[in-house]
Amino acid sequence: MPHTRTHSPAVPGFSGRLVTPRDADYDDVRAMWNGAVDRRPRYLARCLSPSDAAAAVRFAGERGLAVTVRGGGHGVAGNALCDDGLVVDLGPMKSVSVDPARRTATAGPGTLWGELDAATQAFGLAVTGGVVSHTGLSGLTLGGGLGWLMRRHGLTVDNLTRAELITADGRLLTADEHEEPELFWGLRGGGSGLGAVTSFTYRLHPVGPEVLAGPVLWPLEDAPAVLRRYRDHVASAPPEVATVVTLRRAPAAPFLPVELHRRPVCMITMLALAEGDAAERLLAPLRSIGRPLLDLVRRRPYAGLQSMTDAVVPAGWHYYWKSTGLRELSDPVIDTMTDHAARARSSRSYAILFHLGGAVAEADPAATAFAHRAVPHHLNVNAVWLPRQQESLGAPERAWARDFVAALAPYGEGVYVNFLDRDDRSRLPEAYGDRTHARLAELRRRLDPDGVFGTG
Structure with missing residues (x-):
């Protein structure tokens, strides 16, 4: 159904849609895969680009609001949703670009595994990714990524070669083995809280069709x-x-x-x-x-x-x-x-x-x-x-x-x-063991000293 626009505060540099409890479709927008999750954010910033995500994070920081990040919204715990804070909703950012010669794919954070599979399978290629096709790329990748191909081709994170993300202070960073290597380590299995990842690049393998x-x-x-x-x-x-x-x-x-x-x-x-x-x-x-x-x-x-x-x-x-x-x-x-x-x-x-x-x-x-x-x-x-x-x-x-x-x-x-x-x-x-857990905590403190990114 068409949504009803109501007055929302202006967010400098934001071209997406800011959804609040006053919007008629607020409950539809905040709904998660797990119907048992019922949290009420003050704002859901429906982002269309990395600059939208950066603007939303800065907007929340200026107001002292907790920030969570939502990709596919499939996480059972509902950590992508917060009460009375701001959700950087990357769901609208769906895109897949496949380079069959290099056997790589770059995808937006709102992409679902079924959408990525459809694009890569057109070339007889795939990357490890879940066992349910309506799972989102973002949460599954950041947590590690179990899937059908893992025993032969490794976890999803073993095939992640590059990521771009918005940090707690609104900067855009690129992380790979050479640029921000400690951040790249943390993004591969460290879960949420390191930033809003706006792009994932994966190594692909011949599979199927x-x-x-x-x-x-x-x-x-x-x-x-x-x-x-x-x-x-x-x-x-x-x-x-x-x-x-x-x-x-x-x-x-x-x-x-x-x-x-x-x-x-x-x-x-x-x-x-x-x-x-x-x-x-x-x-x-x-x-x-x-x-x-x-x-x-x-x-x-x-x-x-x-x-x-x-x-x-x-x-x-x-x-x-x-x-x-x-x-x-x-x-x-x-x-x-x-x-x-x-x-x-x-x-x-x-x-x-x-x-x-x-x-x-x-x-x-x-x-x-x-x-x-x-x-x-x-x-x-x-x-x-x-x-x-x-x-x-x-x-x-x-x-x-x-x-x-x-x-x-x-x-x-x-x-x-x-x-x-x-x-x-x-x-x-x-989940991590003491040493890895401590290393992740230190990485979060360095990237987000004020604790902007909450966990729902």
Whole structure:
């Protein structure tokens, strides 16, 4: 619907739109992917350019307002939104420029992964980026960037070659290996709070456009046996094999038959980055485990794999996450995961297990702020319910997620910063380790001595 313009203060040098609570579409503009986030900024500065972002930051600084930065607005904790401050909203800044000869892509901060994938796949190229195509580039990149290609081609941050950002005093800086190298280190995995990044340049790799990939489903009661076989296989799997394990009731997803909807399942989605028969051979051991209910592994567009689960994590539902890294998939870990997955009350809740290793573990641990590269698995427990179910499911599902991860504490190591929810701020040192956390804190103090950039 058309928005109603109301009087807003003039922002020198700002050509975008300043949205305030007086605007008719204020609630639509401030809405986040996670419908459980409900914060009310004083201003949302809808930026069209880096100069707009700089003007917005200076405007906020002059008024002593806390500043947060929003790209795609997909972060579960909602740190891109603040109460009574100013949001530098970079969502309108969507752009992708691909250089197929150099195998690079430069993208604006409002770009979503599906948009970047579409542009790069036109040349048979891709960069590691998420497992849901409506995730934004900005937050995922700044936190590290887990994704389907990470075991073969590294994390998103391992492929970030350059960034431009607006600092707390409104300056435009370029960061790469040669210019502002300490800032470049921090931007690769350090999360939010270093500035408003207005441009990302990535190294691309030949991928697709078709890949052998898809999910295989087993009954949840078979999960202990299936995951023991899975553990033994992935421990020595080559980096061309990527897997994601999901424990849940089968969603009402378009790729699943109706008769499986809501049935408790163990689902292993897998990808082989190889051609023809070689790809089939790589995935054959996983596909032959036990007696699957359904095998949907087939040649499909890489972009289709990236967007396969989009429909089961839509914007507006209520999400609450708890997460931990896991040193190993021991028998007690597998049994604990299976037992707790079966206890979810919401049919939309699930646990998802990412397998790292490969290029992630082989990268220089000092090159980026992403920590715990030697941890082979990251578990993310997602409590999910509809807004109308807040009273009936909100509290029990949050407790389920907390209890799930607490039960795995003896086996945990570290946590991925992008999986931290709004009540997890005390876990930031755990995400980085003491040395990296202290180094990031010092970098933030140097760039933002007055603490202009808040965390929501």
